[in-house]
Amino acid sequence: MSVQSDPEVLAFSAEVIEKWGGVVEQRDGRLHALLSRDLAGELQVSEEPELGASDAPLLYGSPLLDRLIGLATRDIPVAYGQITVPYLKKAGFEQLIGRDITFADGQVRVVARAETRSTYMVLMCCYTAMSDERREGLVEVGVQEASGALAPGLVEHWRGTRPEFYREGGTPPHFPDGVEAAVSAGMREAEVLLREELSDFLASMRRRLRRDVRNTREYYGALQGEMEASLSHPTLTEPQREDRKAKIRDLPLEMERKVGDLEQKYRVRVTISACAAVRLLVDVVQVMVELRYRKASRSLGLIWSPVTRRIEPLLCEQCRQTTASIHPTGRDAGIRLLCHACARK
Ligand SMILES: [Zn+2]
Incomplete structure (x- = not known):
């Protein structure tokens, strides 16, 4: 029994493999591929793999898809910049809990605040939709690099903060190396945005x-x-x-x-690919909270960003989707933070 891959994920994977010289045939929701030794090594599969099968799943968050995303985005241009603000919010975070992020159950108390820095990515994806007419365009998505959670509002506000861009060779070491999870989350959101963008088309x-x-x-x-x-x-x-x-x-x-x-x-045939990225080092506030749920408690670091002026959402600890509506679950041993959909299952 295997989990069905998303048709868009299959199409994306096939496109990446073909671009890197592989041959792909799509059959029964899987990709039957013929790869060069180098490409097979890069993807850590055999030279004639059946991608999308249970031993090589093509799902968001699967290592294979992350490696394909890594390949697809290896050569895209990336600009690095920094956003500094003269003043970071000092108080009033309690009021934001319940507005920016909600906890369906349990008690949440702010216990500390610290100024720190966090990195974000604005991923720019180009798309082409071909039918009787052709439409091309760009969708942009903001992602928190460390967690891979989306950063709503970043796309609308980052330019207004006048980031300073680093010169080539002058990028500080704060940017993490492995950002496949962030890119993967960004691509997934780009597809959602694209569906809205193309709805009139x-x-x-x-x-x-x-x-x-x-x-x-x-x-x-x-x-x-x-x-x-x-x-x-x-x-x-x-x-x-x-x-x-x-x-x-x-x-x-x-x-x-x-x-x-x-x-x-x-x-309508739609293709979408990452075509550029801006990575930003941003001064943020880390808000430490204590969550008490039933007889257990857990501390948790939330991030307040001066760019979006909100507490950022988190990742569901089960499905890894971004959520601002947190449902604590579990007993005694530990609290898990789930999204609404996972909590209802
Ligand atoms: Zn979930």
Whole structure:
């Protein structure tokens, strides 16, 4: 039994492999690949792997997908910068708990505050949607590098903080090396944003398809009516009449073929890839809180960012999705912090 890969993840993986000289065939929700020795070594699979199978899962957070993302983003241009602020928020974090981040249960108490620095990534993804028309564009996503959680509002606000960019060779060592988890989370969010961004495009293609299909059906309906009426024409010989009847019988099939062609014409094929990134070192406040839930307690570091002026969301400790609605679970031994969906399971 294996978990089904997302079609977009499969398409992305196939694209990366082909770009690096591999051959891929997609079958039964898996990628049957033929890889060079170097590429196989890079991905840590055999030279003829079945990607997406249970021993090589292609899922968000799976090491194989992270390695593919690593390959796909190895050569993208990255700019490094720093955001410093003259004054960091000193108090009032209690009020933000409940506004920026909520805990469904338990008691949360702020116990300490410390000024520190954290790194963020703004991932820029280019997309192309091809159908009867072509649309290209860019979606941007902000991610906290250390956790891989999304940083909502970063994309809207980072430019306004006038970051200072480091010169080549002058980047400080604060930026972590392994950012595959952050890139992976960014790509996943980019796909969500892209679906919204393309919703009018998709709707327009669906509308045109419906219109053209309706016109085609009307055309064939009228044609059939005319041809049937012409059968009673007095000058028509018997062979001619039989010939015309055969043509009338073929009409529905011909019409379905035309409709099939239209469906192909308006099918939308979307590709998205990371094309640039900005990594930012930001002065932030770490807010230490103590969470008491049932008989257990746990301390937890939350981050307040001066760029978004909010407490950042966390990662669900089960599904690794970003969430600002935290549901503590567990008894005595330890508290786990889950998202709403995982807590309900
Ligand atoms: Zn979850």
